[in-house]
Amino acid sequence: MTTLYLIRHAEAEGNLYRRIHGQYNSLITDNGYRQIQALQKRFADVPIDAVYSSDLFRTMTTARAIYVPKGLPLQTRADLRELGMGEWEDRSWAGIDRTDHTMMGLFSAASPDFRAPGGESFPEVRRRGVAAILDIASKHPNQSVAVFAHGTFIRNTVAEFLGIGPEGMKKMGHSDNTAVTLLEITDGKVKVVYMDDNSHLTPEISTLAQQHWWKKGDQRADVNLxxxxxxxxxxxxxxxxxxxxxxxxxxxxxxxxxxxxxxxxxxxxxxxxxxxxxxxxxxxxxxxxxxxxxxxxxxxxxxxxxxxxxxxxxxxxxxxxxxxxxxxxxxxxxxxxxxxxxxxxxxxxxxxxxxxxxxxxxxxxxxxxxxxxxxxxxxxxxxxxxxxxx
CATH class of the missing domain: 3.40.630.30 (Gcn5-related N-acetyltransferase (GNAT))
Incomplete structure (x- = not known):
């Protein structure tokens, strides 16, 4: 069995500036570095044999929480990148909603029909995510691995492991920055032990705690310019x-x-x-x-x-x-x-x-x-x- 910790990157510019950063190479925010320090404390006594991340700055930097103190090399893979957003990259969410409201609605619904111009679809990122995670697990039998990736990548990949189709995606939660999902993988079969755990974050440094868009029934609105x-x-x-x-x-x-x-x-x-x-x-x-x-x-x-x-x-x-x-x-x-x-x-x-x-x-x-x-x-x-x- 491979124990695999699937971890979202720390708060990055897109999360803070409310801009679309799929494969745009954004930076970690000051608050994101505080989250990384909290993540490092969480894993201080957790045995890890290998560390992987996507080849984008925000994941590679977040991965330092584990590979640096444990003296491990960082292995990067492009197939762990976020959903590619094509021509939408580094545009404001509010601006895209005005110019392409219908497609934005498909994105919010995690519809298989969604695809930003020049970008990827959800089925494509699911296939890419599942293949990447299973390949990493196959290289580390009977070991513990930390894998750093991205929110939409993680959400869709875990949904596939759970057998959740597009119609059930709305019932899934959203992972906080540096949230941890634990997978146990044996002979290509995946058990989701827990998902989206952010217990190492205080409310003061949690990204989701400062936002309202994801909270059902919350009447407060986040203003996107x-x-x-x-x-x-x-x-x-x-x-x-x-x-x-x-x-x-x-x-x-x-x-x-x-x-x-x-x-x-x-x-x-x-x-x-x-x-x-x-x-x-x-x-x-x-x-x-x-x-x-x-x-x-x-x-x-x-x-x-x-x-x-x-x-x-x-x-x-x-x-x-x-x-x-x-x-x-x-x-x-x-x-x-x-x-x-x-x-x-x-x-x-x-x-x-x-x-x-x-x-x-x-x-x-x-x-x-x-x-x-x-x-x-x-x-x-x-x-x-x-x-x-x-």
């Missing part, structure tokens, strides 16, 4: 931009004597003309929820992506959606080869400083602002393992 392009030749968009800038300044400083609305608009227009992606309108349903302004030229030589302005309308503040704007900035800058996000934040704006630091920004310096210091802040978005376990 989508992003529309700005058009600064249109009066409505110019007015919205100026309104956001002025409200942010007034809310922070309580005065407008040094406010230069024309200068802000001119800078935005210049960047927008050079690259329309430098301005994005954040939308919550049909309502304008905020905006994101980038300066693609600033810091480019140092492989930095500068965020000029990140704004949420008053009604969208304090509900956890601001991090989705950071995710949009990462999505735009990473393909350009940028390794860090950079921005400035007033020392008077303590809520914003706390927000940025919560999501991985660190203070790197200070400059003079209109009414006091502006802290320069940076967040690493490259692929080096900067959150390695001690």
């Amino acid at each position: 989508w992003f529309a392009p700005f058009d600064l030749t249109q009066e409505a968009d110019r007015v919205f931009y100026q309104t956001c800038r002025e409200e942010a300044w007034q809310n922070l400083y309580g005065r407008l004597d040094r406010y230069n609305g024309t200068g802000f608009l001119d800078d935005a227009y210049a960047s927008w003309q050079e690259d329309p992606r430098s301005l994005s309108m954040a939308m919550a349903g049909n309502r304008r929820a905020g905006l994101l302004q980038l300066d693609p030229n600033r810091g480019a030589q140092e492989k930095k992506g500068y965020v000029s302005f990140l704004y949420l309308t008053p009604e969208q503040r304090h509900n956890g959606v601001g991090v989705q704007l950071i995710g949009k900035a990462v999505s735009l800058y990473r393909p350009l080869g940028r390794e860090r996000l950079q921005l400035s934040c007033s020392e008077a704006n303590q809520p914003a400083l706390s927000f940025y630091e919560k999501y991985g920004f660190r203070r790197t310096g200070a400059t003079a602002g209109a009414y006091g210091r502006l802290y320069e802040m940076e967040k690493y978005i490259g692929y080096d393992d900067q959150g390695a376990l001690d």
